[in-house]
Amino acid sequence: MDILNTLVLLANFVFVPAIAYGSQLALGALGVTLIYGILRFSNFAHGDTMAFGTMVTVLVTWLLQSWGVSLGPLPTALLALPFGIAVTAALVLWTDRVVYKFYRKQKAKPVILVIVSMGVMFVMNGLVRFIIGPDDQRFADGERFIIGARDFKKMTGLDEGLAIKTSQGLTVVTAVLVVAALFWFLNHTRTGKSMRAYSDNEDLALLSGINPERVVAVTWILVAALATVAGVLYGLDKSFKPFTYFQLLLPIFASAIVGGLGSPLGAIAGGFVIAFSEVTITYAWKKAAGYILPESLAPDGLLQLLAVDYKFAVSFVILVVVLLFKPTGLFKGKSV
Amino acid sequence: MKKLLLATAATALTAGAAMAEGHGETVKMGVILGFTGPIESLTPAMADSAELAMKEINDAGGLLGGKMLEAVRADSTCVDAAGATAAAERLITSDGVAAIMGADCSGVTGAILTNVAVPNGIVMVSPSATSPGLSTVEDNGLFFRTAPSDARQGVVLSDILMDKDIKEVAVTYTNNDYGKGLSDSFIAAYEEAGGTVTINAPHEDGKADYSAEVGALASAGGDVLVVLGYTDQGGRGVIQGALDTGAFDTFMLGDGMYGDQLVADLGDDMEGSFGAVPWSEGEGTTAFAAMAVDADINPEGAYTRESYDAAALIALAMAAGGEATSAAAASKLLEVANAPGEPILPGELGKALEILANGGDIDYVGATNVELIGPGEAAGTYREYVITGSAYETENIR
Numbered sequence: 001m002d003i004l005n006t007l008v009l010l011a012n013f014v015f016v017p018a019i020a021y022g023s024q025l026a027l028g029a030l031g032v033t034l035i036y037g038i039l040r041f042s043n044f045a046h047g048d049t050m051a052f053g054t055m056v057t058v059l060v061t062w063l064l065q066s067w068g069v070s071l072g073p074l075p076t077a078l079l080a081l082p083f084g085i086a087v088t089a090a091l092v093l094w095t096d097r098v099v100y101k102f103y104r105k106q107k108a109k110p111v112i113l114v115i116v117s118m119g120v121m122f123v124m125n126g127l128v129r130f131i132i133g134p135d136d137q138r139f140a141d142g143e144r145f146i147i148g149a150r151d152f153k154k155m156t157g158l159d160e161g162l163a164i165k166t167s168q169g170l171t172v173v174t175a176v177l178v179v180a181a182l183f184w185f186l187n188h189t190r191t192g193k194s195m196r197a198y199s200d201n202e203d204l205a206l207l208s209g210i211n212p213e214r215v216v217a218v219t220w221i222l223v224a225a226l227a228t229v230a231g232v233l234y235g236l237d238k239s240f241k242p243f244t245y246f247q248l249l250l251p252i253f254a255s256a257i258v259g260g261l262g263s264p265l266g267a268i269a270g271g272f273v274i275a276f277s278e279v280t281i282t283y284a285w286k287k288a289a290g291y292i293l294p295e296s297l298a299p300d301g302l303l304q305l306l307a308v309d310y311k312f313a314v315s316f317v318i319l320v321v322v323l324l325f326k327p328t329g330l331f332k333g334k335s336v
Numbered sequence: 337m338k339k340l341l342l343a344t345a346a347t348a349l350t351a352g353a354a355m356a357e358g359h360g361e362t363v364k365m366g367v368i369l370g371f372t373g374p375i376e377s378l379t380p381a382m383a384d385s386a387e388l389a390m391k392e393i394n395d396a397g398g399l400l401g402g403k404m405l406e407a408v409r410a411d412s413t414c415v416d417a418a419g420a421t422a423a424a425e426r427l428i429t430s431d432g433v434a435a436i437m438g439a440d441c442s443g444v445t446g447a448i449l450t451n452v453a454v455p456n457g458i459v460m461v462s463p464s465a466t467s468p469g470l471s472t473v474e475d476n477g478l479f480f481r482t483a484p485s486d487a488r489q490g491v492v493l494s495d496i497l498m499d500k501d502i503k504e505v506a507v508t509y510t511n512n513d514y515g516k517g518l519s520d521s522f523i524a525a526y527e528e529a530g531g532t533v534t535i536n537a538p539h540e541d542g543k544a545d546y547s548a549e550v551g552a553l554a555s556a557g558g559d560v561l562v563v564l565g566y567t568d569q570g571g572r573g574v575i576q577g578a579l580d581t582g583a584f585d586t587f588m589l590g591d592g593m594y595g596d597q598l599v600a601d602l603g604d605d606m607e608g609s610f611g612a613v614p615w616s617e618g619e620g621t622t623a624f625a626a627m628a629v630d631a632d633i634n635p636e637g638a639y640t641r642e643s644y645d646a647a648a649l650i651a652l653a654m655a656a657g658g659e660a661t662s663a664a665a666a667s668k669l670l671e672v673a674n675a676p677g678e679p680i681l682p683g684e685l686g687k688a689l690e691i692l693a694n695g696g697d698i699d700y701v702g703a704t705n706v707e708l709i710g711p712g713e714a715a716g717t718y719r720e721y722v723i724t725g726s727a728y729e730t731e732n733i734r
Contacts, residue, residue, distance in 0.1 A: 012581055012582070013547070013550075013551040013554060013555070013581065013583075014551070017547045017548075017551075021545075136568075144580075145580075148582070149580075149581060149582020150582060152582075153582070161581070161582035163580055163581050163582055165580060234544070237545075238544035238545040239544050239573075240544075241542070241544055243542065244542075244543060244544040244545075278548070279548060279551075282548045282551075282552070283548070283551050283552065283555070284535075284551065284552040284555035284556060285555065286555045286556060287554070287555040287556075287557065288555070302535060302552065302555065302556055304552060304555075307537075308537065308539075308548045308549045308552055309511070309538065309540065311548055
């Protein structure tokens with residue numbers, strides 16, 4: 001019984017939140033890694049691209065809600081998602097045309113593009129705040145839980161409850177579908193293959209007749225889709241506030257770099273590594289230890305490695321360690 | 337050295353001028369509040385309320401045989417101690433105020449008090465600084481406040497728990513001076529009364545996700561989660577997280593958590609949760625509300641009642657002391673604020689002046705049932721409420 005209680009306790013406070021958070025990070029990191037692999041720079045505007053996509057989705061969701069459209073137990077935001085992706089894709093394609101294209105023609109160094117993307121970040125940041133404001137916005141509707149903590153306790157008779165939110169279930173399912181679709185696209189379609197060729201060796205790809213502008217455009221559209229999906233899932237699970245999306249930039253980059261920049265598989269692994277590290281290092285293990293250990297050994301302290309305030313420090317430390325000892329990341333990406 | 341001499345001479349000169357003005361036909365009172373900064377939306381109504389009290393006294397024929405009160409506003413900025421100090425310096429040296437109504441936020445109030453008011457011997461009555469630290473600050477008997485200290489709230493919260501026979505709680509507070517001060521005073525009171533605090537964890541405002549904070553709180557355990565935060569910020573996020581994961585069902589809420597939106601959104605799940613909020617009710621509050629509405633001030637505005645009381649107390653203390661100076665006000669302030677004497681409600685300031693002129697004694701009740709305790713701060717009345725059916729229900733007035 002105690003073992004079961006421990007497992008449920010850890011599932012409730014560690015596994016379920018970490019898996020959902022990891023999926024959101026993985027989707028975000030995939031976008032960063034695609035840009036790095038194909039356009040060859042670190043896109044600092046990614047967090048705010050997520051915020052922009054989510055904002056459009058939120059606005060469309062509100063419109064749908066005011067019309068009385070709903071998906072029953074699922075959040076209405078899923079219906080609004082395609083609109084969010086379309087508008088975000090239009091925005092990033094336009095940004096590419098008026099900003100990045102100029103620097104690509106100059107064959108600018110990656111570091112210059114990084115600075116340029118910072119400028120784009122500030123503009124998008126301002127745009128989002130200008131349209132929807134800097135405050136928290138709630139747009140989740142539908143059934144809130146797959147299993148509620150109290151129902152779970154009643155069902156199983158255990159002391160510990162397990163809650164799985166609809167948004168958490170949805171996050172994992174969507175992430176799996178999106179990642180599967182992305183890999184199929186990259187590995188089995190002509191456009192996907194040309195993208196990989198362009199990423200591996202730009203000159204050879206150009207010689208074999210690949211249209212670079214087309215590759216760039218498709219990349220941006222994919223990135224817009226990934227960013228919007230990641231942003232909307234994060235917003236549904238937590239809440240939408242422009243500033244927190246800006247802060248997400250750090251764990252997302254940490255995930256992409258830990259996995260290996262430019263490696264899609266690495267981005268996913270990196271997302272989960274970062275999420276699980278953040279959650280397990282800041283979790284207080286006292287209660288779990290109390291279940292497993294005999295009473296005489298039960299701890300008085302909280303058994304917390306790091307106060308919750310330092311959550312972001314975990315990403316930083318992992319980032320620094322990886323850059324020092326394995327700059328190419330877990331999955332042999334490009335070194336930074 | 338030359339500069340210092342010059343500065344001293346200039347200060348002496350202006351101080352002399354201030355003295356001269358003090359004995360003239362007008363008495364200036366500084367109103368130093370954060371007209372810019374984080375609470376700029378509250379301060380205009382607070383200043384208007386203070387000036388309402390001064391106008392009432394002027395309409396009744398003025399102070400001490402016809403001296404008119406004149407308000408001089410200055411900006412405390414609420415957060416910038418240097419700016420607030422400079423503004424207060426200006427009030428005293430160039431405007432020659434006889435006393436200061438203010439300041440508002442605890443940090444700048446402390447700065448003005450130690451840097452300006454105490455060296456110059458000027459009395460200060462703050463309507464809204466609640467930090468417990470201000471109770472023990474060295475003030476030469478010059479500092480008073482019409483707002484209760486958070487130390488008092490800590491005791492009230494502890495009493496509520498003890499009355500409900502809850503002996504073990506987890507505490508989370510918003511990571512700033514307010515949250516830290518309140519949690520410290522609460523824990524001190526609660527542990528002294530025999531309670532156990534399993535964890536005292538800060539949370540940052542403005543984050544999207546509080547599941548990690550909730551995880552730590554849940555692991556530490558406790559019968560009730562005490563949330564000392566803000567109703568539209570991290571406090572709400574923590575409650576939402578705790579409800580989602582089933583970590584806690586019942587919450588005790590500090591004054592920053594009192595808000596209609598919270599119960600509207602989460603009231604169903606928070607059934608049976610309880611808390612305390614500063615409250616005033618009774619004749620004085622009603623009388624002030626009527627006056628404020630006539631003067632186009634929202635009487636429900638935060639700290640408007642306290643501001644009216646602060647200004648009225650300074651003026652009445654001067655009247656009782658027999659001269660319009662800080663020294664007189666400081667020596668008589670506690671006397672006019674507390675029993676015994678004729679109770680004085682808002683709108684009866686003229687009557688109070690008359691009683692004082694005839695050598696009588698008054699007990700200023702004002703808009704907030706003023707009762708100054710300890711080093712001259714409001715005892716404060718708190719409303720203990722329980723959330724029932726998604727609404728606040730008063731259980732007790734403490």
